[in-house]
Amino acid sequence: MHKQFLIISAFAAIALSAQAKVTLPHLISDNMILQQNSDARLWGTDEPDKIVNVSVSWSNDTYNTTTGKDGKWLVKVKTPAAGFTPYSITFDDGEKTVVNNVLSGEVWVCAGQSNMEMPVKGFFNCPLEDYNSVVLDAANSKGVHFVKIPSVMSETPLDDAKCEWKICDSNTVGDASATGYFFARLVSRTLNIPIGLVEANKGGTRVESWLNRENLKKYTKEDLNINHIKANFQGDYLYPLLWGNGTFNPILNYTVKGILFYQGCSNVGDPGDQYSQRLALLVKQWRESFGLGEIPFYFVQIAPYYYENNVNGDQGARLREQQLKAAGIISNSAIVGTNDAVYPYETQQIHPCQKKKVGERLGFLALNKQYGMKQLITDAPTYKSMKISNDTVYVQLENLAGGVSRYEDIKGFELAGTDKVFHKANTYYLWTKGLIITCPEVKKPVAVRYCFRNFEIGNLSNMGGLPLFPFRTDNW
Template sequence: MTTKQFFVSLAALVLPLMGQAKVRLPHLVSDGMVLQQQSEARLWGWDQPGKTVRVSVSWSSDVYTVRTARDGKWQVKVKTPRAGYTPLSVTFDDGEKTTINGLLSGEVWVCAGQSNMEFPVRGFGNCPLKDYNEVVSTASDVRGIHFVKIPSVMRTKPQDDADCQWKTVDVNTVEDCSAVGYFFARKVSSVANVPVGLILANKGGSRVESWLDADNLKKYTQEELDSGKMVKKFPYDYLRPLLWGNGTFHPILNYTVKGILYYQGCSNVGAPGNEYSDRLKLLVEQWRRDFGEGEIPFYFVQIAPYIYGDGADGISGALLREQQERAASIIPNSALVCTNDLVYPWERNQIHPCQKQPVGERLAFLALNRNYGFKSIKCESPVYKSMFVEGDTCYVSIDKTYGGISRYDDIEGFEVAGADKIFHRAVAGHFWVAGQDRRNETIFVTSPEVKQPKYVRYCFRNFELGNLKNCANLPLMPFRTDKDE
C-alpha cells in the first residue's frame, strides 16, 4: 500500500466517526416526550469520550454541562417546570446542536405487565374493546396525553435503547395506545388538569420472572438462564425469564417517572404457596431501585375471572388473586384494583375481557386520591373483615364500604361450607346490626344444604361473578375464611 492509499483508507475510517461525533440520543429522549413535572428529570445519550455536552432548556435560562465518560455515555439532570400545555424544547450542544421539540411537562406513568395491559384501544383479534367507536371518535377532545410503545423484544443482555417514538393521542393515534393506560391517563388529565405521558413497556403472556434481572433470578429462583435450556423448557417465548426485562424494560430505566401501573398474573396461575407475591415484591423493589426515585407508586390489577385449566369451578385463578392481595399488603405504597365485576358471563373463555375503561379509571382513582390530593374520590374496594356464626347462618362483616353497600337483596357470589369444606351456593343479604360502625356492613349468608356452617367464600373460583359493591360502586374483593385450616 502506498502512502497515498494509506491516508485515503484512514480518511474512509475517520470521516464516518467524525460524522458520529454529534450527540446521539436514545429514541425515548425525542420530540413529543413528556417530562416529569417539578423534578430533576434525567436526560442521557452518547458522544465521543471526553466530549463536553451543554444542555439548555426553553423554560429557563439554566444551562447544564456534562462530560462524556470513557464509553461515550453521558447523563444530566434538568429541573422541570410545573405541568402545563405549552410546548417546550431542549437543545444539546457538543459543538453541533441537536434540538428536540414539542415536549410537555406533566405526569409520567409506566404501563407494565402482560397482554391485558398491552391490549390496545383497537383490541386484539376476536378481542374487541367495548365502545370502540365512541372511544376513538372522542379522542381528539382530550389534550396533552402522549404515549410511547417500547417494542416487545427479547435480549440476553440489558439494552440501553429501543426503537420507539412518542405519539400524541388523537382520533388517528389512540387505537395504538394501551386501552387501560389511555383510560387512566384520560381520567387523571381531566381531573388534575395535567398532561400525562405513558411509557408502554409490556409483553403479552409474560410471567413475573420475565421481568426480573439476572441477579435476582439467580439468587431467589431456580429459573434456567442458559439460552438453550431456556428455549427447551419454554417453547413459547413469552414465558421465558429475564429476556423481556433486558430487551423491553431496561431501555426505560433512566427515564424519570411518577409511578408504575401493572396488569399481570395470568401466566403465573398455578404458582405454589407465596411464590408469586414474594417475586412480585422482589420485582417492585428491583424497579424502584433502578428508577432511583424512591418508593414510587405501584398500582396493579387483579386478574379477571376466567376458566383456567382446572375449570370454571376450580380455584387456581382464585389462589393467584389471593396472592395479589398479599402482594398489596407487603409492598409499600402499592394498591390493587378489583375486576371481578368487569367480565360478562359470555366471556368465560375470554382471557381479554372487553371492559377496559373501568380498569383504567379505577387505577386513576387510586392515583387521584393518593398522589394528586383529590381525597373526595373514593378508591378502595370493600374487603372481608370478620365473621361469626349463629345457628345455620354466617354473619360476615365487610370493611371499606364508605358507609354502605350497593344492594340489600339478591347478592350473588357467596358460598358456605360446614366442617367437610364442601361449598354450596348460598343466599346472602344485608343484615342490620344496631349501633354498627357505618364504615362496616354485615351480610348474612346461609344455605339450606349446610345446617352447621363454618366457612364462607366469596367469588373464590376461577370464574365466579359477584355483584356486591360499596358506596363508590367498587366491587368486594374475593375472599375465603378457610385459608389457614
C-alpha cells in the same frame, strides 16, 4: 497542493463533526413528556471525553457534562410545572441536536402482560367496549402522549429501544394501551395537565420474565442457561429474564411518577405465596433501578376466566388471593378489583372488553393518593371477620365507605361444612349485623367463600361502586 490540502481538511472536519454529534436514545425525542417539577434525566452517547451542553427553552439554565470513556453521558434538568406550552431541548457538542414539542406533565409506566398491552383497537377476537366512541372522543385527549417500547428479548440489558412518542388523537389512540389510555384520559382531564405513558409490557409474561439475573439467581430456581430456557418453555413469552432485559431496561433512566401494572394470568398455579413474594421483589427491583425513591405501584387483580378449561376451579382465585396479599406487603401500593369487569359471556375471554372500568379505577387511585383528591372512594371492600351461630354465618367487611350497594339478592357467596363441599348460599345485608349467610344444604357451616372460583361474578360493592374482593375463610 495547498488547494487540495484545504479540500481534504474540509472533508475531514465534516467527517469528524458527523461522528461527534450527540446520539440520543429513542425515548428522548419529539413529543416527549417530562416529569414535572423534577430533576429529569436526559442521556445519550458521544465521543469519549466530549463536553455536551444542554439548554432548555423553559428557563435560562444550561447544563453540561463530559462523556465517559464509554462515550455515555447523563444530565439532570429542572423541569417546570405541568402545562400545555410546548418546549424544546438543545443538545450541543459543537453540533446542535434539538428535540421539539416537549411538554411537562406526569409520566406513568404501563407494565405487565397482555391485558396491559391490549391496545384501544383490541386484539384479534378481543374487542374494546365502545371502541368507535373512544376513537371519536380522542380528539379531546391531545394532552395524552404515549410511547410503546417494542417487546423484545435480550440476554443482556439493553440501553435503548426503537420507539417514538405519539400524541393521542383519533388517528393514533387505537395503538395506545387501553388500560393506560383510560387512566391517562381521566387524570389528564381532571387535573388539566399532560400525561405521558411509557408502555413497557409483553403479553403472556410471568413475573419472572421481568426479574433481573441477580434476583432470579438469588430468590428462584429458574434455569438461566439460554439453551435450557428455550427448551423448558413452550412459548417464548414465558421466558425468565429476557423480557426485562430487552423491554424494560431501556426505560430505567427515564424520570417517571409511578408504575401501573396488570399481570398475573401466566402465574396462575404458583404455590403458596410465591407470586406475592416475587411481585414484591420485582417492585423493589424496579424502584431501586429507577432510583426515584418509593414511587407508587398500582396494580390490577386478574379478571375471572376459565383457567384449565374449568369455570368452577379455583386456581385463578388463588392467584387473586396472592395479589391481594401482595398489596399488603408492598409499600406505597394499591390494587383494583375486576370481579365485576367481565360479562357472563366472557368465560373464555382472557382479554375482557371493559378496560375503561379498569383504567379509571387506577386513575381514581392516583387522583386520591398522589394528587390529593381525598373525596374519591378508592379502596374496594375486603373481608374482615366471620361469626357462626347455629346454621347462620355473619360476615363483616372493611372499606365500605358508608355502606353496600344492595341489601338483597346478593350473589357469589358459598358455605361449606366439615365435608369441605361448598354450596351456593342465600345472602342478605343488615346494617346492624353485616352479611347474613345461610344455605339449606349446610346446617353446620364452618367456612365461607365469595367468588372464589376461576370465573364467578359477584354483585356486591361499596358506596363507590368498587367490587368486593373475592375471599375465602378456609385454608383448604
